[in-house]
Amino acid sequence: MKLKLSVNGSDKETDLDPDMPLLWVLRDVMGLTGTKFGCGKALCGACTVHLDGAAVRSCVTPIRAADGRKITTIEGLSADGTHPLQKAWVTFGVPQCGFCQTGQIMTAAALLKEKGKPTDKEIAEAMSGNLCRCGTYTRIRDAIKKVAQESKA
Numbered sequence: 381m382k383l384k385l386s387v388n389g390s391d392k393e394t395d396l397d398p399d400m401p402l403l404w405v406l407r408d409v410m411g412l413t414g415t416k417f418g419c420g421k422a423l424c425g426a427c428t429v430h431l432d433g434a435a436v437r438s439c440v441t442p443i444r445a446a447d448g449r450k451i452t453t454i455e456g457l458s459a460d461g462t463h464p465l466q467k468a469w470v471t472f473g474v475p476q477c478g479f480c481q482t483g484q485i486m487t488a489a490a491l492l493k494e495k496g497k498p499t500d501k502e503i504a505e506a507m508s509g510n511l512c513r514c515g516t517y518t519r520i521r522d523a524i525k526k527v528a529q530e531s532k533a
């Protein structure tokens with residue numbers, strides 16, 4: 381059974397096992413290593429990508445669930461790292477070790493796409509499943525709030 385994976389705007393047909401987790405295909409087959417493997421159990425958020433614009437945990441998403449849908453990874457969030465969140469991340473010096481940050485940005489990007497100006501509570505709720513061992517939570521929140529404040533939505 382062939383599946384069509386549309387990743388960052390380019391379509392690829394594959395006959396890989398439909399139950400293979402999307403994260404494996406992105407990292408090991410397509411070489412898109414910006415998305416990280418943390419827990420493998422939908423508990424940490426490191427593997428977050430967008431499926432039709434919504435944030436999903438790619439470690440527990442079988443590729444059959446992504447068939448024919450639009451997948452966006454951190455590599456496709458912007459052409460050159462200039463998504464407003466990426467710029468805010470630099471401004472606030474958010475990352476420490478950096479391991480969780482792809483997932484943090486992808487979750488925040490999905491939130492801001494859905495609600496241009498989320499409340500503090502909405503930000504906290506949306507980001508609550510993305511863990512950071514380095515404790516960069518305050519800077520993450522500040523960066524998201526800055527982008528939300530500057531958003532026209």
Ligand code: FES
Nearest residue numbers: 418419420425439
């Ligand atoms: S690696 Fe997917 S949620 Fe942790």
Ligand code: FES
Nearest residue numbers: 478480512513514
């Ligand atoms: S920056 Fe190290 S885990 Fe978040």
